[in-house]
Amino acid sequence: MSIMKLSMGPQHPITGHFRFILDVDGDLVLKLEPDIGYTHRGIEKLAEKRTYLQNLPLIERVNSYCDSVGTMLGYLEAIEELMGLEVPERAKYLRVIAAELNRIASHLYAACLFSVATGLETMLMWPINDRELILDLLEKLTGQRITYTYPTIGGVRFDMSEGFKEEALKRLDYLEKRTEDYYKMLLWNHTFQIRAKNVGILKPSDAIRLGIVGPNLRASGVKADVRKDEPYEVYDRFDFSIPTGKNGDSYDRLEVRFKEVEQSINILRQAIKDIPKGPIKKWAPPIVPKGEVYTRVEAARGEFGYYIVADGTMKPYRLKMSPPSFRNLIALPYLCRNVPLADVPVIYISLDLIPMDVDR
Amino acid sequence: MLEKIGKSLMNIKLLRKIFNWGRAWSLWSVHLETGCCGPEDMARACARFDTERFGTLPFPTLRECDLIFVTGFVTKKMAKRLKLAYEQMPEPKYVIAIGHCSISGGLWWDSYSVVQGVDEILPVDVYVPGCPPRPEAWIQGIRMLQEKIAKEGLKK
């Protein structure tokens, strides 16, 4: 039989900004080759032209798609480590609150994309609507819906407004109840299970060998989370667990995300309860002393690494990022071998890749 | 023969008005995200903001769409695909430029791989500023386009 080349995307409801080049034999996908670079803006190069402070909105847009706070924290950690700057306690808590809210929003977004891939339209609307509730909270905290530039060098930009705590607790309670509905509607749904179970199985040994990070790694059963392994900000003060999956299939990858939402709610409750009073920002000099530093944080999609070389001026000499989606992308061609064509969107969405993140 | 009849029918003012009305309220948009304004595209199309109230619905097939939202920056690699998508759409077709990036390059004004303003490659009908614009702003953009169509509409 003859092998045909099929091009999928970027004008496609599922692929986002990617293009996949598939080798198909009838309905069977023999090989998948991702064609990346549709959103390459050259952030790493642009960052060398701007000052550390001007870089903040730039860095944020690496993944402003859903997870801007998680993305920025690593960069700020790196700079603050170089400067030897100690961030005020309250600012650290506020950063954690914003980051966890962002993580919830991001995972809900992933869930709604998953429902599109499996053709469940109702579950596209539900998580998106609940995500709006979280975005409302974030808007109350930061003044924007998805691009906040909320944390800044030496702290955060705004303090909590009045009534934020009560509102947040109320909405978190609602969301916790809502996750049960998600289990009923999506995860325990027979149709969904047929589509997602035993599709794209990633064994733990393979996941480690390929360098997969974040929820995808945890879904394969490996307990690895930067928040626990190498706590940054104030994560060491909270009591939370790391959910892991069993089989490492697409179903587990979504289930882990839902469990993480529950854990994030858990963290948020603790953070809102024991947030201390005090200043939210410390003055930081514009010049960063000479040195090199590598930091990593746990963004919503996994481990986000930053490597900064500072040469004692106002601008970075070199800024290298290793975003989670780029590291997870390698799993896609690996999993999409000898699978039916209909499974490709499911596997792709289950990895929760953001093209913007891959290309920078 | 049919063309001639169609043309003469379009000379009737009332018929033209009905045509434009139908066109303005059934703007189906293409599924092509170019930049990071993308999630707001999802937000405006789904629950709460729901632009289907205004007849704007993201649709997978290019051949049945009449509207492109250029969601944010357009890289040089994406520009070719965007143009291809635009050329494949049937007439009449409209373009709404969303976000600072698609208007003027925005944050990426000095980037080597971003097109400085999408009007360099496509004729833009409505500009919606913001980074990213709120879903309410998208809705305003859609309404402005509808007004524009109702005013100008079919040339003849």
Ligand code: SF4
């Ligand atoms: S306007 Fe802002 S959110 Fe939209 S593509 Fe440009 S940088 Fe991204």
